Amino acid sequence: MSKKILIFDDDVATLEVVSIICRDLGYEVDIAETADDVLSKVEFFLPNLIMMDINIPMIGGVEATRLIKAHDTHREIPVVFITAKNDVALLSSQAHADGYLSKPFDIEELEDIVERLI
Numbered sequence: 001m002s003k004k005i006l007i008f009d010d011d012v013a014t015l016e017v018v019s020i021i022c023r024d025l026g027y028e029v030d031i032a033e034t035a036d037d038v039l040s041k042v043e044f045f046l047p048n049l050i051m052m053d054i055n056i057p058m059i060g061g062v063e064a065t066r067l068i069k070a071h072d073t074h075r076e077i078p079v080v081f082i083t084a085k086n087d088v089a090l091l092s093s094q095a096h097a098d099g100y101l102s103k104p105f106d107i108e109e110l111e112d113i114v115e116r117l118i
Contacts, residue, residue, distance in 0.1 A: 003118050004028045006047035008035050008064065009082065010056050014103070018051060018082065021110055027118070033057070035064035042074050048118050054083040054091060065095040078117040 005022045009015050010033050019029045030045045032038075036058035042050065050068065054061040065079045078098040081088055082105065092100040099113050 002026060002028045003048040004030070004045060005049045005051060005114070005118075006042065006045050007031045007051045008033075008038070008056050008061065009051070009053040010034065011053065014053070014082065018110065021107060022114060025111060025114060027114070035059050035061060038064040038067055039071060039074070042068060042071075042077065047077060049114060050077055050079045051082050052079055052097070054081055054085050054088065062091055062095045065097050069096045080113055080117065 005027045007015060007018050007029060015031045019031060022029050032041055034057045052061040052065055056064070061081060068077065068079060069075050081092045081097050081100040082103060083100070084103040085091065088100045088102055098117055101110055101113060
């Protein structure tokens with residue numbers, strides 16, 4: 001059974017690029033353009049890794065990550081922020097994210113963080 005990555009980002013170009021890279025690495029990928037009902041999406045797909053934009057519609061990536069990390073079953077799933085925000089290091093530690101990539105990101109950097117966390 002292949003490992004699964006769930007990607008939350010409202011930027012379609014980012015979703016496409018990250019999805020292609022992750023699929024090329026052999027992972028099953030699902031995407032979402034909003035973070036509303038984040039827990040039900042995680043529950044349905046059961047990912048091994050979540051990639052989260054911070055500026056995503058409805059509740060935002062920080063709050064969505066806090067919900068995941070507070071959930072008994074899903075808290076162990078690694079969450080990686082992908083964002084253009086300058087304060088990503090601070091935000092990721094506040095939300096208990098497991099890592100982050102700053103946009104624009106390097107493809108090798110993305111591959112490395114995925115391989116390390118899965």
